[in-house]
Amino acid sequence: MNVEQQMVGMMGVCCYILSCENTSKAAIVDPGGDEQKILDRVSELGLDVVYIIATHGHPDHVCGNRTLKEATGAEIVMHEADDDFSSQSQVQSYFSMLGLEASPPTDLRVKEGDTISFGDVSLQVIHTPGHTPGGMCLYTTPDLITGDTLFVGGIGRTDFPGGSHQELISSIREKLLVLPPDTVVWPGHGYGGSRSTIEEERTSNPFIR
Ligand SMILES: [Zn+2]
Ligand SMILES: [Zn+2]
Numbered sequence: 436m437n438v439e440q441q442m443v444g445m446m447g448v449c450c451y452i453l454s455c456e457n458t459s460k461a462a463i464v465d466p467g468g469d470e471q472k473i474l475d476r477v478s479e480l481g482l483d484v485v486y487i488i489a490t491h492g493h494p495d496h497v498c499g500n501r502t503l504k505e506a507t508g509a510e511i512v513m514h515e516a517d518d519d520f521s522s523q524s525q526v527q528s529y530f531s532m533l534g535l536e537a538s539p540p541t542d543l544r545v546k547e548g549d550t551i552s553f554g555d556v557s558l559q560v561i562h563t564p565g566h567t568p569g570g571m572c573l574y575t576t577p578d579l580i581t582g583d584t585l586f587v588g589g590i591g592r593t594d595f596p597g598g599s600h601q602e603l604i605s606s607i608r609e610k611l612l613v614l615p616p617d618t619v620v621w622p623g624h625g626y627g628g629s630r631s632t633i634e635e636e637r638t639s640n641p642f643i644r
Pocket of ligand 1: 566
């Protein structure tokens with residue numbers, strides 16, 4: 436799988452263009468703004484985007500979903516718990532307060548153990564609640580897209596509605612740190628850096644050591 440990272444939007448979200456090496460099929464993860472920049476890159480690479488995947492339902496990660504769906508016809512994918520959570524009225528009003536566009540309805544609800552496939556790529560869904568109830572990471576050897584669960588040298592905030600520090604730490608320890616040490620960590624924001632490995636985080640991330 437090819438992984439391309441782009442910093443987008445006013446919240447500095449790391450958006451990912453994931454594409455199959457053998458076909459033109461692709462998925463876009465967390466298009467949190469700068470939709471035209473993302474679309475330009477997609478057409479430059481000649482990709483056929485079949486999925487728009489949200490690592491979680493927060494407005495800064497899904498605000499580009501509508502524009503990208505309209506441009507590509509791709510299906511929107513979200514964990515079922517965050518699909519329920521982000522359609523609640525308090526989350527919707529938070530979206531409009533920030534002036535960010537809400538996502539169109541989710542086309543494909545996924546859960547732990549599901550796979551999201553495009554071309555020859557099969558992404559494994561790892562449910563990692565804590566930052567939000569339906570936060571998820573996407574894994575295919577050797578790449579791990581971690582959203583706001585795990586950052587380079589940091590972890591996601593847990594003071595938003597539906598957050599739980601205990602759950603977040605358990606998710607990271609039990610489901611991410613058990614992956615091969617050389618797994619590449621691709622975070623949802625670039626606060627501490629734009630990429631890392633499981634080994635680096637296991638040994639030097641002060642929040643989970
Ligand atoms: Zn978030
Ligand atoms: Zn975020």
